[in-house]
Amino acid sequence: MSDQPVPAIRFSGVSRHFGEVKAVDDLNLDIYDGEFFTLLGPSGSGKTTSLRMVAGFDQPTSGSIQLFGNEVAGLPPYERDVATVFQDYALFPHMTVGENVGYGLMIRKVSKPERQQQVEAMLNLVRLPDMAGRKPSQLSGGQRQRVALARALITHPRVLLLDEPLGALDLKLRQQMQIELKAIQQQVGITFIYVTHDQEEALTMSDRLAVFNLGRVEQVGTPADIYEHPTTEFVAGFVGTSNLIRGQLAQAIVGSPEPFSVRPEKIHIQQIGDPIDAGHCSATGRIDEVAYLGMLTRYIVALDGGGELTVVEQNLESTSMEVMAARNKPVLLVWSRDHNRVLSEKG
Amino acid sequence: MHSESQRAPWLLKLATAAVIVFLHFPAVIIILYAFTTDDRTFTFPPPGLTLQWFGVALQRSDMWEAFGLSLRVAVIATGAALILGTLAASAVHRSKFFGREAISFLVILPIALPGIVTGIALRSAMSLGNIPFSFLTIIIGHATFCVVTVYNNVIARYRRTGKSQVEASMDLGATSFQTFRFVVLPNIATALLAGGMLAFALSFDEVIVTTFTAGQQMTLPIWIFSQLTRPRQRPVTNVVAVFVLLITFIPIIIAHRLTQDTSAE
Numbered sequence: 001m002s003d004q005p006v007p008a009i010r011f012s013g014v015s016r017h018f019g020e021v022k023a024v025d026d027l028n029l030d031i032y033d034g035e036f037f038t039l040l041g042p043s044g045s046g047k048t049t050s051l052r053m054v055a056g057f058d059q060p061t062s063g064s065i066q067l068f069g070n071e072v073a074g075l076p077p078y079e080r081d082v083a084t085v086f087q088d089y090a091l092f093p094h095m096t097v098g099e100n101v102g103y104g105l106m107i108r109k110v111s112k113p114e115r116q117q118q119v120e121a122m123l124n125l126v127r128l129p130d131m132a133g134r135k136p137s138q139l140s141g142g143q144r145q146r147v148a149l150a151r152a153l154i155t156h157p158r159v160l161l162l163d164e165p166l167g168a169l170d171l172k173l174r175q176q177m178q179i180e181l182k183a184i185q186q187q188v189g190i191t192f193i194y195v196t197h198d199q200e201e202a203l204t205m206s207d208r209l210a211v212f213n214l215g216r217v218e219q220v221g222t223p224a225d226i227y228e229h230p231t232t233e234f235v236a237g238f239v240g241t242s243n244l245i246r247g248q249l250a251q252a253i254v255g256s257p258e259p260f261s262v263r264p265e266k267i268h269i270q271q272i273g274d275p276i277d278a279g280h281c282s283a284t285g286r287i288d289e290v291a292y293l294g295m296l297t298r299y300i301v302a303l304d305g306g307g308e309l310t311v312v313e314q315n316l317e318s319t320s321m322e323v324m325a326a327r328n329k330p331v332l333l334v335w336s337r338d339h340n341r342v343l344s345e346k347g
Numbered sequence: 348m349h350s351e352s353q354r355a356p357w358l359l360k361l362a363t364a365a366v367i368v369f370l371h372f373p374a375v376i377i378i379l380y381a382f383t384t385d386d387r388t389f390t391f392p393p394p395g396l397t398l399q400w401f402g403v404a405l406q407r408s409d410m411w412e413a414f415g416l417s418l419r420v421a422v423i424a425t426g427a428a429l430i431l432g433t434l435a436a437s438a439v440h441r442s443k444f445f446g447r448e449a450i451s452f453l454v455i456l457p458i459a460l461p462g463i464v465t466g467i468a469l470r471s472a473m474s475l476g477n478i479p480f481s482f483l484t485i486i487i488g489h490a491t492f493c494v495v496t497v498y499n500n501v502i503a504r505y506r507r508t509g510k511s512q513v514e515a516s517m518d519l520g521a522t523s524f525q526t527f528r529f530v531v532l533p534n535i536a537t538a539l540l541a542g543g544m545l546a547f548a549l550s551f552d553e554v555i556v557t558t559f560t561a562g563q564q565m566t567l568p569i570w571i572f573s574q575l576t577r578p579r580q581r582p583v584t585n586v587v588a589v590f591v592l593l594i595t596f597i598p599i600i601i602a603h604r605l606t607q608d609t610s611a612e
Contacts, residue, residue: 057514077517084518090511094533103529104519155519 006069008033008159008191009054014063014073016049023049025215027063031193031208033158036185038194040202041212042238047195050212051161054193055084068158082159083152087167089144091136097123097147098132104155122150125184142173149184159191166201178205199239203227211235227263233343236261243267243309244343252305253281259343264312266339269299270332281340283309283333287326297323301333309333374592381585400582410587413570420482420566421550424489428546429539431490432497437531440505441513451502458495465491466559473560480562488560489553493546500542500606504535541605544598552595567591 007030016024024046031037039047052058053065056077065073072080083104091100099106102119110118123129126146136144145165152160165181166174182205185192196202202209203223210220211234219226219235230236233244246259254260262281269287276282288308289300297318299311311333315323355363381400383393404410432454438444439451457465469488478484512534516526554568565573568591574584 055514055518057518077514078520078522082518084515086511086515088509088511090509090515092512092516092530092533093508103516103521107520107525107529151515151519 005033007031007066008035008068009193010064010066010069011050012064012066014050014053014060014065016046016053016058017061022215024053024060027217029210029217029220031191033068033191034189036182036192036194036205036207038196038202038206038209039212040196040199040209040239042197045212046215047197047212048163051084051163051193051195054080054159055082055161056080081157082161083155083157084161084163085145085148085152085165087164089136089148091144091147091151093136095136096132097128097134097136097139100136100147101132101150101154103151108155118154119150122154125153125187126150127180141169142177145169145177149181153184153188157190159193160185162192162194164195164197166196174201181205203239211239213238228341230261230341231344233259233261236341236343241310245307245309249303249305249307253283254337254340260340261343262309262335262339262341264298264310267309267311267333267335269301269311269313270334272330272332274332274334276332276334279337280334281337282335285309285331285333287329287331290323290327292320292323299326301331303333377585377588377592381582381589383582383585386581400580400586403580404583404586407583409565410567410570410583413565413567414587414590416482416485416564417551417567420485420489421547424486424493424550425543425546427486427490428493428497429543432494432542433501433535433539435494436498436501436505440502441510454498455495457491462553462555463559466556469556470559480560482564484560484562485557485564485566488556489550492553492556493550496545496549497539497542500538500545501535504538508534537605541602544602544605548595548598548602552591 009029009031011027011029014024014027015022023044027046027050039050041047049058053060053073054067056072056075056079060073063073064071067080067082092103095103098116098119101122102110102115105115105118119132120129123131126149128143128146128150131139131143131147136147139147148165162181166177169177178201181192194202194205203226206223208220208222209226211218211226213234218232219230221229226235226239230239230242236242236244241264242261243264244259244261245253247257250260251257272284283303283305285301285303285308287299288302291298292315295315296312297315299313300308301311302308380393382396382398384395384397385393435450435454439447439454466488469484469491473480473484512530513526516530517523521529552568553566554572557566557569561569567587571584571587571591574581574587
């Protein structure tokens with residue numbers, strides 16, 4: 001720990017209880033300076049509450065939150081060097097775009113010409129030049145999002161908090177904004193803490209992420225870590241899709257009843273009777289359902305030993321007609337033992 | 348937007364016209380008899396039309412006294428309502444506390460309560476507290492129902508504006524006071540104006556509660572009421588009634604337009 005720099009944000013034993021409900025329960029987490037860090041989880045998992053405690057909109061019931069080594073729990077939002085991009089953007093409707101973006105500077109009593117110059121630079125950064133005179137109601141959803149981002153960045157906060165900022169945008173725009181957000185983060189070089197329930201978004205954008213469930217962190221790691229080495233059942237199921245194998249079936253396949261997961265794309269469909277390489281697991285079954293997804297086909301295979309596995313194969317050469325014809329076919333499923341992830345029962 | 352089939356049938360139009368006439372004919376009569384040449388009885392049609400009563404009315408010092416009192420009461424009651432109504436709406440909207448719904452209900456109650464009940468209640472309470480009836484007691488009486496119009500307008504506006512605007516402002520470094528000044532107040536400005544104008548109009552023509560809470564003073568509506576018992580210079584009463592009509596009607600129309608504009612945004 002001693003060779004690590006002071007974390008941008010450190011949660012130590014942070015809990016937030018609303019009566020009987022433990023929205024956040026004993027959170028311990030370090031987020032480093034310059035990281036794009038994502039809090040990922042289903043709704044009600046505590047990720048937004050954690051973010052709001054960093055911003056100061058919510059106070060922890062117990063525990064400490066440090067911002068670059070300084071305790072902030074108990075401080076009001078305006079005394080914290082962080083800024084927030086809200087899910088509903090929270091632009092001020094009675095102000096122009098320029099006034100919205102310059103709000104933080106106006107509060108800090110920056111002179112008008114200086115303010116104008118910075119607003120212009122910030123609007124350029126988010127690629128909205130010449131929009132300063134418009135009202136927020138005249139902008140599209142994606143443009144409002146950029147204004148919210150510019151408004152939050154203009155005071156040069158040390159940490160930017162983003163609460164599901166792309167939730168209201170359509171898929172195309174969301175994907176475009178994901179790339180832009182990441183580029184802007186690299187450009188300004190500050191810590192971004194990003195809250196989302198979209199696991200794909202989390203995997204695409206983050207340097208590291210924490211997976212939340214029921215007020216607790218299940219796993220922290222890089223996207224590849226989380227995807228390739230889920231340590232709990234919840235993480236395996238929530239991040240991407242996983243086949244969960246346990247009990248008798250696990251016993252039959254690997255010789256131990258310990259639960260493990262295997263990703264659908266790691267499993268290959270072969271002919272019954274094909275040779276099985278050393279170090280591989282196998283199971284026989286019958287294709288129960290076929291879903292043609294364009295680039296991919298998803299098969300649900302009912303195993304002879306009970307239970308079912310999801311398998312995904314790329315449609316490299318096959319057409320939809322061919323994959324559809326595979327229904328009810330008996331098959332052999334084969335995958336490398338290395339792809340099995342033993343899971344703890346935690347969560 | 349309106350297709351042929353959506354046109355109202357003639358029976359409905361007739362009924363609507365009848366209701367409108369029923370509602371507004373008395374007001375037309377008031378205006379008409381402000382110009383009559385007959386000063387003792389109301390004969391129809393008026394024997395002649397004249398503007399002389401406007402001159403007479405403007406020279407009556409007792410009328411001016413009553414008018415001045417009504418104006419002062421309405422302005423001060425409205426001012427008090429603006430402050431108290433905004434505070435109450437902010438508290439009820441922003442925080443959750445025990446009895447929040449009950450307080451919301453109690454604030455709105457005076458407008459639902461018959462004026463006579465409010466009047467009796469205030470009068471007994473003031474007698475119990477040994478408070479002499481005065482200018483101040485009239486204002487207190489009026490404030491009870493003026494607060495409601497402000498409260499209702501402001502809380503409706505609060506409900507329409509996202510809560511995160513306040514958070515965003517604080518997040519960008521603004522204190523609570525700055526947030527109120529730069530974000531909350533501009534947001535509720537038209538609601539305050541509308542609520543205030545309604546409150547002013549309500550106060551200006553209030554009779555019942557005033558009757559119970561006034562001492563020797565006469566507000567304009569009470570002055571009018573006392574004039575009706577004296578047949579002398581009857582059209583003067585009508586002239587003053589026309590003034591009251593204008594003074595209360597114009598703010599209400601403006602208030603209506605203000606709230607319409609913002610909801611269309």
